[in-house]
Amino acid sequence: MTGPSADILMQNKDERAASGAVAVLDGVVRIVSPEGIDATPSSPLRQAILAVVLLSPNQSKPRRSLSEMFWGGIDRKRASANLRTALNMLRRDLAPLGGDALQADRSAVWLKPGKIHVRPASNDSGEFLEGIDLELNSCDGFEEWLRDMRVRRGVSENLETEPENAQDQEDHSGFRKASVSRLSAPDIALSTSSRPLALGLLPALHAPLSAAESLRVQSVIDALARFTMGVSWLTLHDLRGCEEPVAPLPLKTGTGPTHLLEPLVERRGRKLMLTLRLRDAASRLVWISDPTAIVPEHTDEIAASSAESMLEHLSASMISLDLPDLFPWTALTALFSLDTDAIRRTETQIARMCEAGAPESISCIGHFAQVFKENEGVEVARRITREQLCDLVASVPQSSPMLPLWQSLAGYCAHMLLGDNDLAKAFLDASLERSPTLSLNLDHIAVLRMSLGDLKGAEEAFLQCQRVGVGSPWRYTYDVTGSMLYMAKGDYRNSLHFANRALLRKPRFVGALRYAMAGFALAGNAKDAEIMHSRILRLRPNYDMGGWLESMVRRSPGEIGQTLSRSFQNNGFI
Numbered sequence: 001m002t003g004p005s006a007d008i009l010m011q012n013k014d015e016r017a018a019s020g021a022v023a024v025l026d027g028v029v030r031i032v033s034p035e036g037i038d039a040t041p042s043s044p045l046r047q048a049i050l051a052v053v054l055l056s057p058n059q060s061k062p063r064r065s066l067s068e069m070f071w072g073g074i075d076r077k078r079a080s081a082n083l084r085t086a087l088n089m090l091r092r093d094l095a096p097l098g099g100d101a102l103q104a105d106r107s108a109v110w111l112k113p114g115k116i117h118v119r120p121a122s123n124d125s126g127e128f129l130e131g132i133d134l135e136l137n138s139c140d141g142f143e144e145w146l147r148d149m150r151v152r153r154g155v156s157e158n159l160e161t162e163p164e165n166a167q168d169q170e171d172h173s174g175f176r177k178a179s180v181s182r183l184s185a186p187d188i189a190l191s192t193s194s195r196p197l198a199l200g201l202l203p204a205l206h207a208p209l210s211a212a213e214s215l216r217v218q219s220v221i222d223a224l225a226r227f228t229m230g231v232s233w234l235t236l237h238d239l240r241g242c243e244e245p246v247a248p249l250p251l252k253t254g255t256g257p258t259h260l261l262e263p264l265v266e267r268r269g270r271k272l273m274l275t276l277r278l279r280d281a282a283s284r285l286v287w288i289s290d291p292t293a294i295v296p297e298h299t300d301e302i303a304a305s306s307a308e309s310m311l312e313h314l315s316a317s318m319i320s321l322d323l324p325d326l327f328p329w330t331a332l333t334a335l336f337s338l339d340t341d342a343i344r345r346t347e348t349q350i351a352r353m354c355e356a357g358a359p360e361s362i363s364c365i366g367h368f369a370q371v372f373k374e375n376e377g378v379e380v381a382r383r384i385t386r387e388q389l390c391d392l393v394a395s396v397p398q399s400s401p402m403l404p405l406w407q408s409l410a411g412y413c414a415h416m417l418l419g420d421n422d423l424a425k426a427f428l429d430a431s432l433e434r435s436p437t438l439s440l441n442l443d444h445i446a447v448l449r450m451s452l453g454d455l456k457g458a459e460e461a462f463l464q465c466q467r468v469g470v471g472s473p474w475r476y477t478y479d480v481t482g483s484m485l486y487m488a489k490g491d492y493r494n495s496l497h498f499a500n501r502a503l504l505r506k507p508r509f510v511g512a513l514r515y516a517m518a519g520f521a522l523a524g525n526a527k528d529a530e531i532m533h534s535r536i537l538r539l540r541p542n543y544d545m546g547g548w549l550e551s552m553v554r555r556s557p558g559e560i561g562q563t564l565s566r567s568f569q570n571n572g573f574i
Contacts, residue, residue, distance in 0.1 A: 021097050021116045025051055027126025031116065033096045041093040042315050043232045044132045045070070046086055048142055050094075051129055053102075053109055054118055055149070060110035069145060071230065073138030078300070082230035085304050089231055089311065197258050197314055198235040201225060203404075203435045206265035213272060214437075216294050217265050220274060223303030232311055259286075259314065266291070276306055278313065287313045328405055331365045332440075335372050336474035338506065343369055361396045364409045371416045375510070386423060389414055393427065407431035408441035415448050424448050439469030443478050450485055458485050476505035480512050487518060496520065510536055521567035529567075546574045 021039065024030040029047045031039045041047045052069065053061045063083060070086075071079035087104055094101040101115045121128070128150045134142065204217055225236055264275045272294040278287040289309060292302055331350065334342040350366045367389070370381035389410045396403045411427030414420045428448055431441045442465035449458035462478075462485055469478050482498035495518075502512035517532030536545075545568070568574045 020114045021101075023050075023054055023116050023118045025054070025118060026121045026128050027130050029129060029132070031094070031097075035096075037096040039094050039096040041090055043089070043234075045134060045231060046090045046093060048129065048132055048134060048146075049086060050090060052142070052145065053111060054116060058110070059113070059116075060108055062108050063104070063106070066109060069141035070134075070139045072141050078226070079138075081300050081304055082227065085227055085308055086231040088308060092312070196235065198237060199228070199258075199314070200237040200260045202260055202262045203437050204263040204265055205435065207267060208436075209265070209272075216272065216296055216299075217263070217274070219296070219299050220294055220302055220306075221263055223299050224307050227300075227304050227307040228311065231307070234311070234314065261310070265294075274302070274306075276310065278310060328362070328365060328402060332368070333474065335365070335369055336477065338372070338510075343372055359395070361392055361402070361406050364392055364406045364413075367392075367413045367417070368409045371413060374417070381417065384413065384417060386414070386418060386420055389418075389423070389427075404431040404435035404438055404441060407434070408438065408444050411441075411448070412444040415444075415451065421448065421452060425452075437468045439465050439478070440474075442468070443481050446481050446485065450488055455485070455489055459489075476502045476512065479505070483512070483516070510539055513539075518567075526570075 021034060022030075022032045024032075029040060029051070031041070031050070033039050041050060049066060049070065052066065053059055063080070067076070067079040067083050071082050074082075087102065087109065091099070091102050097115055098112075100112050103110055103112060129146060132146070201221065204221065206217065209217065225238065228234055229236060258280070260279045262277045262279065264277060266273045266275070273291040274289075274294050275291045276287075276289040277285055280286045287310065289306055292306065294302065331346050334346045347366055347369050350362055353362060354360065367382075367384050370384070373379050374381040393403075393406055393410050396406050400406075407427045408431040411424045411431065414427060415424035425448060428441060428445050431438065432445060435441065442461050446458045446461040446465060449455075449461060462482055465478050466482070469475050479498040479502035483495045483502065486492070486494035486498065496516065499512055499516035503516060506512060513532050513536045517529050517536070520526075520529035520532060533545075
């Protein structure tokens with residue numbers, strides 16, 4: 001072996017034990033044991049915590065200071081719990097250095113003397129803690145420390161020279177300096193065979209629960225999400241449609257979920273038992289937690305323990321760079337972007353995946369794409385038969401966590417593309433029974449009930465959709481459903497309210513423009529109605545306004561439909 005790491009590995013056993021591990025903090029962070037084993041924490045957050053402790057006087061830091069540096073914006077109890085979980089995981093990261101490398105008590109965190117030495121910076125080392133940029137809203141203390149340390153190290157490189165016998169000297173900044181000859185930079189190859197892990201949180205599966213019980217379940221999942229974000233660098237995609245989104249879904253390939261976490265809640269006597277099931281890219285079950293009783297006063301403890309076990313499993317997972325990044329939710333986000341190219345690319349990728357052996361049920365997304373193409377006037381939609389939809393849904397195992405989503409998409413296709421409301425109702429009701437908080441399904445149900453004349457039931461589904469879908473990346477389309485609903489009820493004020501809200505979120509959304517135009521027309525505001533009409537024609541010069549009006553009239557009570565038709569004719573829209 002040649003290169004810098006050879007200086008360490010060529011030492012005899014006693015010398016390596018005496019030198020301790022090497023910490024490289026300039027450039028890419030690396031921790032290497034005396035035997036040359038990589039002990040680098042897998043999370044940038046834990047790398048940052050370790051760096052702070054390493055560069056503190058005597059390599060010791062008060063717990064309170066660490067909590068405030070990294071979680072200063074949340075309450076003290078949660079911050080302490082986050083730090084406790086992070087330290088537990090950091091101990092596992094440093095296991096190659098021995099179980100006693102990181103030590104802590106109720107007041108402080110420190111490193112065993114001589115266990116880890118910081119390699120001095122050199123002119124070509126790279127930026128201090130390069131690439132570490134924590135996406136935490138409450139880590140202002142660490143960000144300030146990081147800026148200060150980068151300035152100090154920059155000044156040190158230019159003004160200071162390494163003194164003789166520098167080993168184990170410490171300056172006023174807390175840098176522990178070491179002999180260059182004995183602690184040269186380790187030569188560790190970075191793995192480029194995998195892409196970052198990302199976790200999607202699915203809606204919980206459970207039998208009917210009371211409102212209080214549902215809140216207990218959601219509180220545990222919310223706490224689990226907070227802990228996971230607080231102690232790891234794992235990207236979370238909240239696919240539940242909760243009121244406080246954890247992170248928006250991405251559109252770019254390579255950043256979508258690599259794993260899906262499905263909570264399962266069962267009633268055992270008076271207890272609610274929570275089981276977490278983790279699935280990989282192929283929907284294979286790769287980890288399952290022990291059932292845990294949901295006790296309100298122990299919510300944080302349950303969440304911390306569950307998150308720790310899950311992250312321990314994920315830390316050993318590798319995701320290939322060439323894995324198709326087209327989980328159903330990511331694909332749906334591409335469709336809801338209303339970008340013509342994204343819709344076409346999504347269709348193409350789905351076709352490729354099916355040819356490569358992906359489950360046939362993923363074709364549901366391809367059929368759902370036709371709804372966007374038709375409603376947005378992108379291009380002529382492909383047709384599907386009743387038998388095809390039924391066969392697709394029948395091919396999905398009853399145990400699949402994706403079944404409610406497939407049922408909802410198939411139901412909406414049956415309604416919008418086939419006009420088969422009986423089939424649509426069967427699919428959507430089955431989806432509602434399996435996943436009563438799936439916001440996309442509630443939106444589809446609201447539209448269907450409205451078409452069937454059940455305005456009360458439509459409003460009930462819509463209001464529930466608004467509550468659980470606040471964090472949805474496509475919530476703007478839920479507002480359009482509200483505009484449709486209140487127009488059907490003759491409440492033009494509320495109809496315009498939701499249409500305008502959708503336009504604020506998606507200004508180029510033809511669906512929102514249509515209902516804003518219709519709302520203004522029905523309210524007698526011809527000027528603003530004409531503005532909406534002009535915008536639609538700029539976006540879609542060949543848009544079939546007459547076809548949409550005919551469809552809208554069919555979905556509206558007779559008097560409102562007739563008034564809408566007359567308004568459009570009087571304004572010259574058709």
